[in-house]
Amino acid sequence: MTYLTVPISPRCFEDCLEQALQAVCAGAQMIELRSDYLENLSAEMVRKLVKQLKADCDVPLLITCRDKEEGGSQKYPLGIRAAVLAAAVDCGADLIDFEYRNFGHSDSREKLLVALANRPKARLILSAHNFEGRFENIGQLYRKMTGAYSAAIPKLVYMANHINDCFEAFDLLARTGGERIVLCMGQAGVCTRILAGKLGTFLTFASLSAANSTAAGQVSVEEMKKIYNFDSINEETEVYGVIGSPVGHSISPAIHNVCFGAAGLNKVYLPLLVDGGLNEFSAFMQHVLDRKRLGFKGFSVTIPHKQNAIVFVRKQSGVVEPLAERIGAANTVLIDADGRLAAYNTDYRGAMDAILEGLKVNTKKLAKMNVAVVGAGGVARAIAAGLVEAKAGVKIYNRTAEKAKDLAAEFGCGWAGLDESKHIDADLLINCTSVGMSPNVDAMPVSVNCLNSDMAVFDTIYNPAKTLLLKEAENYGAKTISGLEMFVGQAAEQFKLFTGQSADKAKMRKVVCDCLGVE
């Protein structure tokens, strides 16, 4: 079992009890009392607290009194910290955490070992932290830590400055067995925290709330349980995720995890922050391919890696779906049981479905329509490709006219600069720019004068769900389609690729609406 451990960082006795009860109610399977946050700390105070917490909370109790040099809150002397931990053991704490580098101080070590000898059920975690980056030699450090006191649980936590730094932690876990804790800090290290249950780490940390986090990259206990279905993650769990930069605010983990859970599938979907360009993306993918045991099966791919995905899959002799090849971008990559790759683009499918369903037309009718595509970036590319394939008449308008011209030449359609958008005469206008996206919700990509009641307007922006463009189009009596439909559509197509099952679109739409705070 991997204990979902919630650190609490109270300043006083009353705060401590309140936070501990909150943690238990939120689903903590272990509480870590960070006693270094307490004001006027003393062994006596911790004795009282431990007794009270043991009486009130029915989960294992870990007491830590962190050295300021290793991230502690206050500069309590080593003697006091060792006395606090010894008192905690004495009064019933299940575990104590002490820094490996201070374990060399004979007085403190003796104090702790005597306390532990008197209560053999209590356990010692020997910990090492590096807040800057990777340890110089993590394997050697692990051996030294286990050699220092074999009954201790070694805990090695370091900052992942890039997601590719996490693979060293995964490898150490794979090479070692028994009780040990290996985690990475930072947004790039989030995957190590969520996958702890799959990789057999003794415990993982989750914060009481975003505001109460005691280390960078800690996910809240509520997110761990409700979004990542932490309690269901085990050795067999298959792993998916969204690769991009940034990914911190992506709604995709919420959507896919809810749908995996509802379908009873043993799969988890993670935010995978892959900074950098093709080299970093390729290194990440290669790390994954080299470690089948990690169970990665598929990815959503977002900015800035949609083109890198195509390049990498091609280089690995994988299969690239023809339209994704034509678009030059993939937003979905699958890994089969033999490690072979396949790349797809579900953005255009999501967009085409949104158009067909929104306008209640079939592709035959779409072929007779004139469509103005505003923008010439990645989404415009995907949508233009889909529309041209459906044989619709397409004209691309873009701020940088040269880009509109190039895209039009590639797909054999018309083009114009955005300054000509006031003369747009189309059955369907599609905004593929970021103009009007939160927080700049008062902006419009085209002049309001080009709108009319015979026109349909599709805005690919999904945050906000109703942009100023859509509001104005409604005022003119035009039919409107929100980017939310495209977003749900592309996610539904990905779900089908990930699972072979149809997605529950209504459920997906509800998750998106809940995340965006819309009805």
Ligand code: NAP
């Ligand atoms: P992109 O490749 O960066 O392209 C951005 C486009 O917006 C370019 O054509 C750019 O014109 C134009 N643009 C940016 N700022 C502008 C401004 N101030 N005035 C006029 N034009 C401006 O981005 P993308 O990946 O295509 O994404 C575009 C939008 O699509 C996103 O913002 C997002 O809202 C939406 N989207 C929706 C979904 C969905 O599922 N619903 C999925 C992905 C994206 P220049 O060429 O002149 O720079």
